[in-house]
Amino acid sequence: MKKLRFTKMHGISNDYVYISTFDQPEQDWEALSIRLSDRRTGVGGDGIILVCPSDKADAKMRIFNADGSEGMMCGNGIRCVGKFVYDKGLVSADKTTVTIDTLSGVKTLELTVKDGKVQSARVDMGAAILNPADIPAVFDGDRMIDAPLEVDGKVWNVTAVSMGNPHCVTFVDDTDGLELEKIGPHFEHHPAFPERVNTEFVKVIDDRTLRMRVWERGSGETWACGTGACATVVAACENGYCKKGEDVTVHLRGGDLVIRYTDETVIMTGPAATVFEGEVEL
Known part of the structure; x- marks a missing residue:
């Protein structure tokens, strides 16, 4: 054998x-x-x-x-x-x-x-991609930031980012109470994301700290996602919750990552x- x-x-x-x-x-x-x-x-x-x-x-x-x-x-x-x-x-x-x-x-x-x-x-993760066509995401504007998206009958405000793979980030008041097994697949297979999508559900603690849960395409909920943490900090900066060029700690179910988003790249530690x-x- x-x-x-x-x-x-x-x-x-x-x-x-x-x-x-x-x-x-x-x-x-x-x-x-x-x-x-x-x-x-x-x-x-x-x-x-x-x-x-x-x-x-x-x-x-x-x-x-x-x-x-x-x-x-x-x-x-x-x-x-x-x-x-x-x-x-x-x-x-x-x-x-x-x-x-x-x-x-x-x-x-x-x-x-x-x-x-x-x-x-x-890790130098490279530049974040915000152009919808390159994510890919179906969206008429040049950036899909804080955009309303109807998912299974409910409207969510989402930000689409690619970190080499597609991410959909939405900010919520509570991450612990989310039924990800029910809502995650609806995001993953949404027609706005032709190659499926990873989805991050994020609570803002302060301008240096975020809490995140993630539904990964092909795997379901995982306890951590590095590209998802990067996409989350990019989305938080683009939505005004955090600042570019500063270290942001992302709390995930499995532990913490430190992410820095700049005009040139995203750094993950x-x-x-x-x-x-x-x-x-x-």
Whole structure:
């Protein structure tokens, strides 16, 4: 029986099964993600992330959601990929700046190392995209900011942002009482977002602090979403709740991320952790 080695990792509880293709063969990754993501019969996770060779960066990241669909970018996932390549010696021990190739372009990570292991990473996530056609979102204006959107019979005010993947951010008075399992799919499959959408429900604590829950396309509610936290801070600044160029702490169910939005880019800082190593029979 053939076996495939994996590493279970998480970034503030946004957990994936990480698999290296540097020394392991190609598989039916869509089917394997569905199988391994199951929290009762598989390893359990929000999907699988492949760590692959790249001709333009230190490594390439591919993401498959729990439903088998391939994602473009994952903020928590890329921090764990940075930890993976460093901790496993795929880059030299003195290399604490690494580059990761993604479907959203090459991203640069600054790694914080303690006792030979990565503890956290600071990621340049690139510029936020607000043009609806590039998100993509169906909207007549040049920016979809604080725009009314009817979802399952209720009107929500939303802001659309792409961080390499599409996000719909809405500000609410209470995040804890939301029935995300009921309303999340209506946002995800709304016709305004032809490629489906990740949706962030956000409470403003103050101009430096936000609380967020997220419904991710292909995975349902997750305990954290790095690109979602970035999109949330972008939306908060564009709506006047927070200020550009300042660190904003985003409280998610799994932990905290610190995000800074500028005219040029979005910077995300947060932890990365290894849970365990294992093998799965194919």
